[in-house]
Amino acid sequence: MSILVNKNTRVVVQGITGKEGSFHATQCKAYGTQVVAGVTPGKAGQEVEGIPVFNTVRDAVRKTQCDTSLIFVPPPFAADAILEAAEAGIRLVICITEGIPVNDMVKVKRALRGRDVRLIGPNCPGIITADECKIGIMPGFIHKKGRVGVISRSGTLTYEAVNQLTMLGLGETTCIGIGGDPIIGTGYIDLLALFEKDPETEAVVMIGEIGGDAEDRAAAFIKQNIRKPVISFIAGITAPPGRRMGHAGAIITGGKGTAAEKMAVLEAAGVRVVRNPAEIGMAVQEALSPRCGV
Amino acid sequence: MNIHEFQAKQLFAQFGVPVPNGKEIKTPLAAEKWAEKLNAPVYVVKAQIHAGGRGKAGGVKITKNRAEVPGLAKELLGQTLVTHQTGPKGRKVRRLLIEEGAGIAKELYLSLLVDRDSGWPVFIASTEGGMEIEEVAAHTPEKVLKELIDPAVGFQGYNGRNLAFGLGLPGLEPTIMGPFITMLGNLYRLFMEKNASMVEINPLVITTDKKLIALDGKVSFDDSALFKHVDVQAMRDLHEEEPLEVEATSNNLNYVKLDGNIGCMVNGAGLAMATMDVIKLAGSEPANFLDVGGGATKETVAAGFRILLKDRNVKGIFINIFGGIVRCERIAHGVIEAAKEVQIKLPVVVRLQGTNAEEGRKLLLESGLKVDVATDLWEAAQKIVAMTGKKRKKVEAAAS
Numbered sequence: 001m002s003i004l005v006n007k008n009t010r011v012v013v014q015g016i017t018g019k020e021g022s023f024h025a026t027q028c029k030a031y032g033t034q035v036v037a038g039v040t041p042g043k044a045g046q047e048v049e050g051i052p053v054f055n056t057v058r059d060a061v062r063k064t065q066c067d068t069s070l071i072f073v074p075p076p077f078a079a080d081a082i083l084e085a086a087e088a089g090i091r092l093v094i095c096i097t098e099g100i101p102v103n104d105m106v107k108v109k110r111a112l113r114g115r116d117v118r119l120i121g122p123n124c125p126g127i128i129t130a131d132e133c134k135i136g137i138m139p140g141f142i143h144k145k146g147r148v149g150v151i152s153r154s155g156t157l158t159y160e161a162v163n164q165l166t167m168l169g170l171g172e173t174t175c176i177g178i179g180g181d182p183i184i185g186t187g188y189i190d191l192l193a194l195f196e197k198d199p200e201t202e203a204v205v206m207i208g209e210i211g212g213d214a215e216d217r218a219a220a221f222i223k224q225n226i227r228k229p230v231i232s233f234i235a236g237i238t239a240p241p242g243r244r245m246g247h248a249g250a251i252i253t254g255g256k257g258t259a260a261e262k263m264a265v266l267e268a269a270g271v272r273v274v275r276n277p278a279e280i281g282m283a284v285q286e287a288l289s290p291r292c293g294v
Numbered sequence: 295m296n297i298h299e300f301q302a303k304q305l306f307a308q309f310g311v312p313v314p315n316g317k318e319i320k321t322p323l324a325a326e327k328w329a330e331k332l333n334a335p336v337y338v339v340k341a342q343i344h345a346g347g348r349g350k351a352g353g354v355k356i357t358k359n360r361a362e363v364p365g366l367a368k369e370l371l372g373q374t375l376v377t378h379q380t381g382p383k384g385r386k387v388r389r390l391l392i393e394e395g396a397g398i399a400k401e402l403y404l405s406l407l408v409d410r411d412s413g414w415p416v417f418i419a420s421t422e423g424g425m426e427i428e429e430v431a432a433h434t435p436e437k438v439l440k441e442l443i444d445p446a447v448g449f450q451g452y453n454g455r456n457l458a459f460g461l462g463l464p465g466l467e468p469t470i471m472g473p474f475i476t477m478l479g480n481l482y483r484l485f486m487e488k489n490a491s492m493v494e495i496n497p498l499v500i501t502t503d504k505k506l507i508a509l510d511g512k513v514s515f516d517d518s519a520l521f522k523h524v525d526v527q528a529m530r531d532l533h534e535e536e537p538l539e540v541e542a543t544s545n546n547l548n549y550v551k552l553d554g555n556i557g558c559m560v561n562g563a564g565l566a567m568a569t570m571d572v573i574k575l576a577g578s579e580p581a582n583f584l585d586v587g588g589g590a591t592k593e594t595v596a597a598g599f600r601i602l603l604k605d606r607n608v609k610g611i612f613i614n615i616f617g618g619i620v621r622c623e624r625i626a627h628g629v630i631e632a633a634k635e636v637q638i639k640l641p642v643v644v645r646l647q648g649t650n651a652e653e654g655r656k657l658l659l660e661s662g663l664k665v666d667v668a669t670d671l672w673e674a675a676q677k678i679v680a681m682t683g684k685k686r687k688k689v690e691a692a693a694s
């Protein structure tokens with residue numbers, strides 16, 4: 001098992017004829033993902049690596065029964081693309097695009113409220129269920145089917161953690177990049193709940209960073225609802241206040257959202273907080289070793 | 295992106311938010327001329343820097359005597375102002391705002407930003423104007439009001455009433471209710487139309503003649519939306535930014551200067567922060583944050599080297615790449631080519647992991663470059679720290 005996506009997931013790639021879109025659609029397909037459609041307005045009838053291109057997501061859904069969308073549309077048009085997918089009946093929208101105006105996302109998030117659609121991202125590497133399907137830009141080969149779920153606000157730092165899990169033979173179930181923007185579709189809490197219910201996931205790695213209070217709220221949720229071990233690393237203990245560290249959402253404002261504060265709150269909720277990012281895998285191994293117990 | 299107070303006030307005026315009559319001034323002579331024209335009972339001369347706390351630091355001068363205005367301007371211009379927000383280095387004052395002084399009956403606090411939890415814009419207001427809102431929130435949280443605005447319909451009258459009654463405005467000055475609510479609507483419009491990320495008025499004052507007026511103004515903009523607003527881009531003041539950061543931006547690099555001595559170059563923002571953290575754990579301090587992004591090429595690596603080497607504090611360089619779509623052997627080529635262009639005399643540790651890491655390491659080892667190559671993150675961090683010398687104090691902190 002896994003969460004959100006598996007080998008039966010049928011993917012449409014929005015922005016498939018662009019440089020990024022075509023490259024990654026091809027990579028995802030090569031990984032084994034069912035990439036059944038692409039969308040670029042005005043390019044219906046074309047193919048990208050054997051994947052048929054449609055003008056609209058509505059057409060793609062009608063012709064291919066795709067249920068999940070992967071978006072590579074440039075920032076000015078990305079909000080439109082997300083809403084188009086939702087309107088066409090896509091149930092899971094994964095938006096890779098970085099640099100979408102915050103106000104666009106404010107409106108998108110409001111429009112999706114109460115609807116039967118989940119948005120992952122934007123500004124994220126996507127989602128992968130090891131050895132089943134890759135819907136994103138992560139390197140597939142570092143992943144191996146296994147026991148650990150991963151949730152992260154980052155891209156390459158997630159690869160770092162995944163690589164450690166794979167090297168230690170622990171492997172992963174599903175890995176989700178939730179995105180580095182201040183306004184994202186899905187946060188830690190929903191995904192922690194899904195991992196808690198997934199019988200194959202034995203532990204969850206949560207990779208956070210400075211900015212906002214999503215980790216604090218996750219900590220409260222974990223304390224109440226999660227029995228599986230949670231291992232966490234929070235990036236940015238050395239980050240200065242008031243400066244945006246690459247990600248639009250990674251900024252300490254008014255003394256709030258520091259790594260130290262997040263680590264303390266998580267630790268108080270029973271999460272194993274790792275200070276050294278090179279030791280994430282080992283901490284999971286420790287948490288899962290029978291001697292330790294929970 | 296941040297702008298100056300005088301620019302924020304120009305925007306306020308444009309959107310119908312009342313501000314004192316004022317003007318941007320760059321010389322004592324211009325100050326003299328403007329004061330004459332202004333002809334006010336009270337003159338306020340304000341240093342324009344991208345930092346708050348100017349009042350307490352002597353950056354706001356108030357006088358009733360018009361003849362004193364040029365002298366005050368002369369005193370402030372060219373001065374380096376150190377406030378609690380500038381850091382110890384302070385900021386050089388190059389411009390002033392000279393405006394009419396207001397008779398203050400009551401100081402309020404007002405700001406507007408996006409609440410990250412709900413994803414809705416939120417007004418924050420308090421009767422404790424002129425103070426740092428973080429202080430107020432820490433000591434008297436009940437004095438901080440929040441009003442979320444539903445982005446589907448925008449600002450509504452009830453939002454305004456919730457805030458106005460919440461602040462006790464009818465008790466303070468009943469005639470201010472209407473103008474206050476109108477002003478909130480105008481600020482919301484400014485916020486959405488200009489893609490601001492924060493608007494702050496501290497203090498927003500009720501004057502002795504019962505008017506509502508913004509005495510201070512701070513506006514920041516969403517960098518991701520600047521492409522929509524040429525007028526906002528034109529307000530950028532490069533003097534207020536770190537020169538190395540400006541250079542990095544023009545090379546499509548994401549760089550933040552810090553005070554340590556290990557320069558780092560990393561692909562990905564999260565990993566870049568984690569790399570800084572690991573340098574500290576190993577006993578030293580990072581000199582910067584630098585994300586070369588997903589498309590790290592020879593050009594970006596070379597530009598990264600140039601920027602790192604311009605920072606005099608840098609004693610060693612740590613390159614940390616997790617190859618995904620970016621292949622490590624490409625990065626290795628980039629480092630080798632860049633090292634030919636840019637003279638590097640400092641110790642360099644390159645850690646490659648992920649796609650084609652083996653090949654990349656081999657290329658570097660055979661290149662004849664004086665670089666150390668590593669696979670493991672912790673091993674690499676310890677290497678570069680050992681090569682540049684530990685900071686004693688920090689070692690104890692990290693070990694505990």
Ligand SMILES: Nc1ncnc2c1ncn2[C@@H]1O[C@H](COP(=O)(O)OP(=O)(O)O)[C@@H](O)[C@H]1O
Nearest residue numbers: 338346347348349394395396424496497509510
């Ligand atoms: N036009 C003005 N008339 C009267 N007092 C003013 C005026 N502008 C500023 N002040 C006073 O100076 C203080 C500090 O100014 P402000 O613009 O808030 O700068 P900062 O926040 O950087 O200290 C205000 O709280 C207010 O009391």
Ligand SMILES: [Mg+2]
Nearest residue numbers: 346496497510
């Ligand atoms: Mg102020």
